[in-house]
Amino acid sequence: MNAPVEEVVYIVPILDSTDVLKARQSARELAARLKLGSADQTRLATAVSELTRNVLQYAGQGQCKIIDASSDTQTRITVVVEDHGPGIPDIELAMRDGYSTSGGLGAGLPGVQRLMDEFHLISQSGHTCLTITMSRPRLAL
Amino acid sequence: MKIPILRLGEILLTSIQVDLTDAEVMEFQSSVLHTISEVEARGLALDITAMEVVDSFMARTINDTASMARLLGAEVVVCGMHPSVALTLVEMGRGLIGVDATFNLDEGLSRLRKRIAQRGDSMLGEDDRHERSS
Numbered sequence: 640m641n642a643p644v645e646e647v648v649y650i651v652p653i654l655d656s657t658d659v660l661k662a663r664q665s666a667r668e669l670a671a672r673l674k675l676g677s678a679d680q681t682r683l684a685t686a687v688s689e690l691t692r693n694v695l696q697y698a699g700q701g702q703c704k705i706i707d708a709s710s711d712t713q714t715r716i717t718v719v720v721e722d723h724g725p726g727i728p729d730i731e732l733a734m735r736d737g738y739s740t741s742g743g744l745g746a747g748l749p750g751v752q753r754l755m756d757e758f759h760l761i762s763q764s765g766h767t768c769l770t771i772t773m774s775r776p777r778l779a780l
Numbered sequence: 781m782k783i784p785i786l787r788l789g790e791i792l793l794t795s796i797q798v799d800l801t802d803a804e805v806m807e808f809q810s811s812v813l814h815t816i817s818e819v820e821a822r823g824l825a826l827d828i829t830a831m832e833v834v835d836s837f838m839a840r841t842i843n844d845t846a847s848m849a850r851l852l853g854a855e856v857v858v859c860g861m862h863p864s865v866a867l868t869l870v871e872m873g874r875g876l877i878g879v880d881a882t883f884n885l886d887e888g889l890s891r892l893r894k895r896i897a898q899r900g901d902s903m904l905g906e907d908d909r910h911e912r913s914s
Contacts, residue, residue: 656801663833664799681832681864685872688835692802736873747836750872 645717649705653694653722662703663688666718669705673714675775682754683716683773689751690720690769698724698767708772715774727762734760783808785815790903791892792816792854793885795827802837809845816854822902823892824849827885829860839869846879855895856880859888 649665651658667684675683687703694701701722708715727733736749752758757772783800786793792815800808816824826842828834834842846856857880882888896902 656803660799660801663835667832677862678864678867681862681868682871684833685835685868688833688837692835692837750836753871753873754868 645706645708647704648707649703651691651703651705653691653701653703653720656692656695658703659688659691659695662691662705666705666716669707669716670773673707673709673716675714675716675773679773679775683718686751686754686771687718687720689747690718690771693747694720694722694724697727698722701767709777712777713774714777715772717770717772719768719770721766721768723765724767726764726767727760730760730762783811785812787819787821788889790821790896791823791825791889792819792821793825793827793889795830795885797830799833800838805838805841809841809848812845813848813852816849816852820903821854822896822899823855823857825857825859825885825888825892827859827888828865829862829884831865832862834861834865834869836872843879855892855899857882857888857891859883859885 648669649662651662651665653659653662663684666687667680670680670683687705691701691703694703699722701720701724704719704721706717706719708717733748734752748760751771755771756774757770759770761768783794783796792812794812796808812824815821826845828842831838842858846858849856859882861881880891882891
């Protein structure tokens with residue numbers, strides 16, 4: 640079995656709200672290209688939309704990297720969303736359902752976590768990095 | 781990006797066909813509400829058949845727009861949500877709670893007409909309505 644080769648497919652700088660669209664469309668495109676079903680395409684695109692909007696809202700700007708980390712047996716898409724904003728002051732609180740500092744966006748991060756298979760968050764003042772992954776077994780040809 | 785708002789008698793019909801930025805979504809919300817108020821529309825059908833992504837911001841805006849339209853006096857239905865979108869929204873923990881929905885625009889329009897008839901404040905005369913429904 641070949642070791643998975645990680646290939647960065649898209650790097651989308653997040654500077655304004657049109658970049659949120661670019662990021663989620665790119666994620667959807669990769670998911671479609673890797674033959675994930677329409678529900679998974681929508682899950683991934685929606686998760687990317689939530690995270691990149693957070694970047695704009697809380698940090699002003701950042702970057703979204705969309706990575707194909709598929710192997711022979713698995714289709715695997717990882718998205719890394721990073722910014723150099725003030726950071727999330729209380730991660731535990733931010734991961735609590737229904738909590739929002741932005742007036743009702745509510746289920747942001749916990750919602751994203753539920754849509755994804757893996758979810759990692761590191762945040763400190765000056766650097767926040769969210770890594771989300773969707774993985775599906777690859778159908779035998 | 782200007783989204784057309786069409787008038788069908790006392791119902792307004794609008795369909796989101798393109799991916800919208802947050803600013804465009806807010807502009808759309810405001811123009812829908814103004815049009816409802818201007819023409820005193822009794823109903824609003826919002827067709828989202830073409831929408832492949834409805835994230836929490838869009839969901840909240842649709843919800844809010846429906847509540848606002850009701851405050852003005854219009855009935856609202858959301859038509860044609862894609863199954864993947866429904867699935868994603870509910871998994872995220874964010875439905876379009878309290879918004880009336882139909883499979884398609886056709887059903888949306890008949891639902892609205894029925895509700896307007898029940899309210900009994902239609903702007904159309906009895907004859908007009910018969911013509912329309914026959």
